[in-house]
Every structure is written in C-alpha cells, then in structure tokens.
Amino acid sequence: MLSRLSRRSPFNTSIFRSFATARERDEFRLQEYSQKYLGYRKAVFTEKLEIIDSSKAEAVPIYRVTDGLGNFIDSSQDPKFGKEMSVKIYETMTQLNIMDRILYDSQRQGRISFYMTNFGEEGNHVGSAAALKNSDLVYGQYREVGVLMWRGFPLEQFMHQCYGNSMDIGKGKQMPVHYGSKEHNFVTISSPLTTQLPQAVGSAYAFKRQPNNDRVVCVYFGDGAASEGDAHAAFNFAATLDCPIIFFCRNNGYAISTPTSEQYAGDGIAGKGPGYGLHTIRVDGNDLFAVYNATQEARRVALTNKPVLIEAMTYRLGHHSTSDDSTAYRLDFKKVQTWGDKDHPIERFKTYLVEKNWWDDEKEKAWQKEVRKRVLKAFGDAEKTKLAHFHELFEGVYDQVPELLKRQRDELDNHLKEYGEHYPLDRCLRK
Amino acid sequence: MRPVSVIFGRFLGRCSSLQASRQLATGSTCTIRDALNQALDEEIRRDPNVFLMGEEVAQYDGAYKVSKGLWKKHGDSRIWDTPITEMGFAGIAVGAAFAGLRPVCEFMTFNFSMQAIDQIINSAAKTYYMSAGKVTCPIVFRGPNGAAAGVAAQHSQDFSAWFAHCPGLKVVTPYNAEEAKGLLKASIRDDNPVVFLENEILYGQPFPFSDEAKSEDFVLPIGKAHVERVGKHVTIVTYSRGMEFSLEAAKELASIGVEAEVINLRTLRPFDFETIKKSIMKTNHLVTVETGWPFAGIGAEIIAQVIESEAFDYLDAPPYRVTGVDVPMPYTQTLEAAALPTTAHVVKTVKKSLHIQ
Ligand SMILES: Cc1ncc(C[n+]2csc(CCOP(=O)(O)OP(=O)(O)O)c2C)c(N)n1
Ligand SMILES: [Mg+2]
Numbered sequence: 001m002l003s004r005l006s007r008r009s010p011f012n013t014s015i016f017r018s019f020a021t022a023r024e025r026d027e028f029r030l031q032e033y034s035q036k037y038l039g040y041r042k043a044v045f046t047e048k049l050e051i052i053d054s055s056k057a058e059a060v061p062i063y064r065v066t067d068g069l070g071n072f073i074d075s076s077q078d079p080k081f082g083k084e085m086s087v088k089i090y091e092t093m094t095q096l097n098i099m100d101r102i103l104y105d106s107q108r109q110g111r112i113s114f115y116m117t118n119f120g121e122e123g124n125h126v127g128s129a130a131a132l133k134n135s136d137l138v139y140g141q142y143r144e145v146g147v148l149m150w151r152g153f154p155l156e157q158f159m160h161q162c163y164g165n166s167m168d169i170g171k172g173k174q175m176p177v178h179y180g181s182k183e184h185n186f187v188t189i190s191s192p193l194t195t196q197l198p199q200a201v202g203s204a205y206a207f208k209r210q211p212n213n214d215r216v217v218c219v220y221f222g223d224g225a226a227s228e229g230d231a232h233a234a235f236n237f238a239a240t241l242d243c244p245i246i247f248f249c250r251n252n253g254y255a256i257s258t259p260t261s262e263q264y265a266g267d268g269i270a271g272k273g274p275g276y277g278l279h280t281i282r283v284d285g286n287d288l289f290a291v292y293n294a295t296q297e298a299r300r301v302a303l304t305n306k307p308v309l310i311e312a313m314t315y316r317l318g319h320h321s322t323s324d325d326s327t328a329y330r331l332d333f334k335k336v337q338t339w340g341d342k343d344h345p346i347e348r349f350k351t352y353l354v355e356k357n358w359w360d361d362e363k364e365k366a367w368q369k370e371v372r373k374r375v376l377k378a379f380g381d382a383e384k385t386k387l388a389h390f391h392e393l394f395e396g397v398y399d400q401v402p403e404l405l406k407r408q409r410d411e412l413d414n415h416l417k418e419y420g421e422h423y424p425l426d427r428c429l430r431k
Numbered sequence: 432m433r434p435v436s437v438i439f440g441r442f443l444g445r446c447s448s449l450q451a452s453r454q455l456a457t458g459s460t461c462t463i464r465d466a467l468n469q470a471l472d473e474e475i476r477r478d479p480n481v482f483l484m485g486e487e488v489a490q491y492d493g494a495y496k497v498s499k500g501l502w503k504k505h506g507d508s509r510i511w512d513t514p515i516t517e518m519g520f521a522g523i524a525v526g527a528a529f530a531g532l533r534p535v536c537e538f539m540t541f542n543f544s545m546q547a548i549d550q551i552i553n554s555a556a557k558t559y560y561m562s563a564g565k566v567t568c569p570i571v572f573r574g575p576n577g578a579a580a581g582v583a584a585q586h587s588q589d590f591s592a593w594f595a596h597c598p599g600l601k602v603v604t605p606y607n608a609e610e611a612k613g614l615l616k617a618s619i620r621d622d623n624p625v626v627f628l629e630n631e632i633l634y635g636q637p638f639p640f641s642d643e644a645k646s647e648d649f650v651l652p653i654g655k656a657h658v659e660r661v662g663k664h665v666t667i668v669t670y671s672r673g674m675e676f677s678l679e680a681a682k683e684l685a686s687i688g689v690e691a692e693v694i695n696l697r698t699l700r701p702f703d704f705e706t707i708k709k710s711i712m713k714t715n716h717l718v719t720v721e722t723g724w725p726f727a728g729i730g731a732e733i734i735a736q737v738i739e740s741e742a743f744d745y746l747d748a749p750p751y752r753v754t755g756v757d758v759p760m761p762y763t764q765t766l767e768a769a770a771l772p773t774t775a776h777v778v779k780t781v782k783k784s785l786h787i788q
Pocket of ligand 1: 143191192193221222223224225226250252254255256316320486515517539543546
C-alpha cells in the first residue's frame with residue numbers, strides 16, 4: 001500500500017511526462033478536479049479574469065401555484081386535493097389562528113406566562129405537513145404549531161403544556177410552546193437555536209441505515225437560526241452523508257428585531273443550498289398549494305437520499321413572542337397591515353374553497369364559534385388542572401433517582417413542613 | 432400569574448420581590464441596568480478601541496436594554512448588531528482583541544454562551560499563555576446569568592462555576608449597582624479576558640449610588656471581596672443574587688441575636704481567600720450561598736480551600752453549603768420555587784451550624 005502511494009506521489013512526474021500535448025494534460029487535470037474536488041461538476045478553465053459579483057447573480061426564483069388572489073396560474077400545478085382534504089387544511093389553519101388569538105390574549109391577562117403566535121405562517125405549516133407522511137420525523141424550532149396540529153395533537157395537550165400542569169406530557173418541566181410528542185413524531189422543541197439542525201441530520205442518517213427506509217426527516221428553522229454555525233454543519237453533513245432530510249426554512253423577514261437585511265448578505269437561504277450540494281427550491285410560503293407541491297417533491301427526492309433545502313418566503317405578522325413589542329422596530333405599521341390584508345395564507349386558501357362551493361359565510365360562522373368554544377373549554381380545563389406534585393422536581397434527571405437527590409427530596413419535605421405556608425402547595429397534586 | 436423576566440432574549444420589566452418592599456435610604460439610587468449602561472458609555476468614550484457587540488445591542492438597545500441609547504450616541508462603529516451566531520461573533524471578538532481592539536461581547540444570556548464556549552475557553556483564555564505572553568486578549572464577555580423566572584432548564588442556570596474553573600479567565604460577579612459599574616469599567620480596562628456575569632433578576636433593582644460612583648473615574652478592583660456586613664457568630668460567603676438571600680437572612684438572624692458576617696465575593700477568579708480566612712478565624716462558622724448546582728460548585732471550592740488552610744482549625748462546626756437543587760430547572764412555578772435556595776434556607780443552615788433549634 002505504502003509503495004503504491006509513493007509511486008503516485010506528486011514528486012514522481014512520470015505520469016505527466018507520458019502526456020504528449022498540453023490538451024492531454026488539461027484533460028487529465030480537469031477530470032481530476034471534476035471527480036475529486038468538485039463532486040463531478042464539470043470543471044473548465046477560463047482565461048477571463050472575473051471575480052464573481054454575487055450581487056449580480058440572479059436570485060433563485062419563487063415557485064408559486066396561485067396568484068395573490070388565490071387563482072391558479074398553471075392548472076397543471078393544481079394538486080387536486082378534493083373536498084375533504086381541502087376542508088381539513090382550512091380547518092387546521094383557522095383552528096391554529098383562533099387558538100393563537102386566545103392564548104395570546106390569555107398571556108396578556110396574565111393567565112399563562114409566555115406565548116408565541118404563528119400569525120401569517122399558517123400556510124407553510126399546514127402545506128408542508130400535509131405533504132409529509134405522519135410517520136416522517138419532524139424537528140421544529142418553535143413556530144411550527146400547525147405541523148403538530150395537522151398531525152392531530154389534541155387541543156387539550158397544547159393547553160396543558162402552556163400551563164405546565166400535571167396533565168402536560170412534560171409535567172411542567174419545559175417552557176410554554178415547547179411542545180413535543182413521540183406519538184406524533186414531533187421532537188420536543190429545544191430553546192437554543194439551530195441545535196435541531198445537526199440533530200435532524202443525525203436522525204436522517206439513522207433512518208437511512210435502516211433497510212427499506214420509507215421515512216424522511218423534516219427540520220424547520222428560521223431565517224435567523226440559519227446564521228448559527230450549526231446550520232452550516234447540518235447542511236454539509238446532510239450533503240456529504242446523503243441523508244433523507246428536508247431542511248425547511250421559514251423566512252419570515254425577522255429574527256426578533258433583526259431584519260433579514262442584517263442577518264445575511266447573500267441570496268437568502270435558498271442561495272446557500274447549491275453551494276452545499278443540496279437540492280434547493282424557494283417557494284411562496286403563503287401559497288399553500290406551492291408549499292404542498294414543493295414539499296411533496298422534496299420528500300420524493302429526499303427518499304432517494306438526496307437532501308433538499310426549501311426556503312418558504314413568508315411574513316411574521318405577530319410580535320416575536322409575548323415578551324416582544326415589534327412596533328419598536330417595525331415602524332411602518334402599514335406594511336405589516338398590508339401583508340396581513342393582501343397576502344394572508346388563510347384568506348388565499350379560503351378563496352379556493354369558496355370558489356369550489358365547499359365553504360361559505362354560514363359555515364365560517366359556525367366553525368369559528370365551535371372552535372372558540374372548544375379552545376376555551378380546553379383552556380379552562382387546563383387552568384383548573386392541578387400542577388404536578390413537587391416531588392416531580394426530582395424525577396427524570398436520571399432513569400432512577402440517585403441517593404443524593406433522595407436526600408435533597410427529604411430535605412425539601414422537611415423544609416416544607418416548616419415553611420410550607422410560603423409556597424403555593426394547594427396548587428399541586430397531592431401524592 | 433408570575434411575570435416573566437425574559438424569554439428568548441426579550442426584556443420585560445420585572446421587579447424582584449425585594450424591590451417593592453425595600454425602602455431605600457434617602458440619597459440617590461441607580462438600577463443595575465443603568466449602572467452597566469453608564470460604565471459602557473464612559474469606557475466607549477474614554478478609549479476608541481472599546482466597542483460593544485452582540486445580538487440586538489444597537490438599534491434595539493439590547494435584549495435587556497442594557498445598551499439603551501448607546502447606538503444613537505456612538506453609532507455603528509462602536510455598537511454592532513451581529514447575526515445570530517454566538518460561536519461566530521465570539522470568534523470575531525477574539526480576533527479583534529488579538530488585533531488590538533477591546534471588544535465587549537454581549538451574550539443575550541449566558542445560556543447561549545455555551546455555543547461559543549470553545550472560543551472563550553480554548554482561544555480567549557489560553558492564547559496569552561500559549562504565546563508566552565506575546566498576545567493579549569482583552570475581551571469582556573458579559574450578559575445575564577443565573578436562574579431567571581419561568582424560562583425552564585435551557586434558559587435558567589448559573590454558569591459561575593463553569594467559567595471560574597478555567598485558568599486564564601477572570602470571572603466577575605457583581606451584586607449591587609456600584610459594583611456593576613466599578614467592576615465593569617475595571618473589566619474593560621483589564622488586559623485579560625473577563626467573563627462578567629450579571630444577574631437576570633436584578634437588572635431592574637435600584638441600589639444606593641454614591642457621588643463617587645457617579646464619577647467617570649470610579650473603578651473597583653477585580654479580585655477583592657467585600658465584607659458587606661460585619662458580624663461575629665458566623666461567616667456567610669456568597670456572590671451575586673446569593674447576596675440578596677444572605678443579607679435578608681442576616682437581618683432575620685439579628686433579631687434572634689445572631690450576628691452574621693456577610694462576605695460578597697464580587698470576583699470568583701482571582702479568588703480573595705484572605706478575606707474569607709480572616710473572617711472564619713473570627714466567627715468559627717462558615718455557610719456558603721449560591722444559586723447554582725452543588726456538585727463542584729463555588730461553595731465546594733471555598734470549603735475545600737478552608738479545609739486545606741489554617742482556618743480549618745478554627746471551625747467549630749462543619750462548613751455548610753446552600754445551593755440550588757441538583758436538577759435542571761423546571762418550568763412550572765411550584766417546581767421552580769422548590770429548586771432554588773431562599774432566605775429561609777440560609778437562616779436554617781446558619782442555625783444548624785450554630786446548633787440553634
Ligand atoms: C443560541 C441562541 N441564541 C439566541 C437565542 C435567542 N433567540 C430566540 S428566537 C431568536 C430569533 C430567531 O429568529 P428566526 O430564526 O428568524 O425565527 P422566527 O422567530 O422568525 O420564527 C433569538 C435570537 C436563542 N434562543 N438561542
Ligand atoms: Mg425569522
């Protein structure tokens with residue numbers, strides 16, 4: 001082995017000497033560059049001195065299916081959902097919107113401590129979720145509630161989680177909106193940004209190793225999260241490990257107060273895809289049909305172990321979270337209104353339903369009323385549900401409670417015997 | 432329900448429980464937030480090499496409004512907004528410091544500094560040593576640290592022990608407004624990398640603020656602990672938010688005739704052991720107070736040093752630690768409250784040390 005390597009060492013020029021012409025030498029090198037350095041992309045020489053000016057390059061186009069009024073532009077692109085599916089899509093989006101309004105208001109009334117709305121992004125959640133299989137694994141960032149809702153995560157569980165009560169799957173250990181459900185193949189939200197991206201690639205790699213794999217991973221992230229180093233690591237690993245993964249970027253124009261113009265200087269997030277060797281598409285994120293088609297095609301490609309990057313162009317209509325006041329940095333409030341009025345994904349989809357005669361004002365009224373009632377009921381029930389017993393504090397740090405923690409638990413019991421009146425013990429479940 | 436101090440790096444006014452009840456003596460006061468702001472403002476004006484960088488520190492005034500008004504005053508070249516890349520901008524701070532600038536690098540919270548830990552430990556802290564003293568790295572890494580309210584495991588923790596463990600770093604943990612200002616100014620002027628840990632809960636709290644502290648020349652020494660309250664029965668050693676519980680406990684203990692000496696460490700590295708030793712040799716009892724985890728924590732280090740020193744022979748009881756519970760921080764209010772130390776824990780532990788029933 002060693003001797004073979006050394007014979008090929010660059011100090012041995014015998015191979016080169018055997019090429020007679022300059023052209024033969026060029027061909028040899030171009031072939032080497034192409035195969036070994038450039039992933040089989042065709043390498044060429046040029047005698048023109050030109051530094052690529054990225055600002056002159058054409059932006060990746062935005063794939064769409066309907067126009068701003070919700071009309072189909074090219075009918076071959078109509079995914080032909082049928083009535084049942086269309087209504088389910090619409091109902092999921094509106095239910096999400098209504099739940100957001102109620103939970104947002106309840107935070108303002110001080111009934112829950114924190115909330116994040118999904119306003120204006122309902123289309124990209126539900127459009128992508130509908131194109132995935134429910135068995136596909138989803139990693140979210142936090143603003144992807146529509147995906148979980150599409151998969152049937154019950155309203156009650158959303159509410160229990162926001163209250164952190166004893167019925168919450170996480171027993172109140174994680175912040176509001178950090179949902180997760182093994183049953184729904186939705187990995188629990190993690191607060192530090194972008195950590196979900198390399199993790200998602202790891203999961204996709206594990207899928208790929210299974211015989212006859214029929215699952216992909218879809219990982220969601222924001223335009224801001226895309227700046228973390230973890231995004232680079234994830235893109236590069238997915239491409240070099242050939243993983244069945246969809247990177248779904250919700251580009252909503254803002255990361256808290258930072259506008260995308262300060263977040264990156266290139267052609268958005270899609271512009272990065274080809275550089276990493278990712279199949280890439282940019283889509284109108286408020287056009288549910290476009291998001292659906294793009295995700296469905298991305299899923300097909302990803303299942304052949306070619307990772308795909310989707311950039312969905314949308315707009316964050318609400319504040320970043322209930323701890324944010326976006327009027328401090330979105331000074332042009334009219335613009336926010338214009339997005340809401342002129343390009344709301346729910347309105348765009350509704351046009352379609354109404355045109356098909358699958359929906360009307362009466363249905364709308366009844367549906368709104370019913371959902372409000374269901375949300376409020378689930379909300380009230382969650383509010384009344386007791387919090388977990390305080391011993392829950394010591395559970396789940398390890399598979400078995402170690403001695404040190406048992407001692408601390410006893411200490412806590414003793415402490416509460418003495419000082420219990422200072423703690424809201426009546427709100428906890430009894431043992 | 433309870434107020435939330437910050438979620439995902441967003442500030443919302445919050446008073447600590449103390450704030451409402453405490454009647455401040457006459458004379459002027461200043462919040463921690465304003466004290467830090469003054470320090471930054473003055474140091475940026477004083478030295479053209481100083482600049483502030485971090486997520487949303489410019490136009491938005493910082494997630495906790497610590498840099499309020501500074502961008503308007505000093506402009507783009509001195510106050511930079513960065514994209515969301517902690518590892519990246521910590522690296523940029525390190526490189527800028529290698530090249531002669533003096534960056535103040537804000538983490539939206541120290542929870543996110545974990546993404547940048549390699550730049551802090553392996554580059555900032557060690558380059559001076561590895562270059563045999565040829566390359567300095569004068570950076571201040573600063574931001575809110577410690578348990579916050581209602582933000583659960585990944586947003587609510589104390590990193591003091593993590594950073595204090597690493598040689599090459601200085602670690603500064605101010606409690607009140609004068610310390611916040613005086614120590615931040617000293618940190619910015621220091622030629623070593625400094626990790627400056629502010630407390631998320633205390634930002635909005637007003638503290639007495641002397642005329643001396645208002646001066647542009649007000650600087651406090653790094654590495655010196657401060658005896659905040661003189662006593663003779665027991666030594667309580669603490670820092671940052673632990674001061675709040677310890678001072679309240681000392682007051683309560685005074686009512687039963689126990690005079691506690693409360694030592695505010697102010698700096699964890701370099702560590703002012705002499706002040707602690709002297710105190711223990713007087714009081715013969717030691718209780719340490721911190722909000723972080725017990726294992727290999729600051730209290731553990733203090734007690735180890737005491738036991739190894741001549742002060743050991745002066746102890747009349749085992750030294751005790753008051754710490755946070757050894758679990759990740761849960762979200763739900765009742766569980767969160769049970770995970771954190773309180774004034775009552777300090778009182779009880781002191782009584783245990785003094786054999787008072
Ligand atoms: C590592 C890390 N740094 C900073 C934060 C604070 N933070 C939370 S959300 C957010 C903005 C993210 O914006 P984007 O990715 O565009 O998502 P969007 O909120 O727009 O959906 C920031 C800076 C964090 N959670 N984690
Ligand atoms: Mg965004």
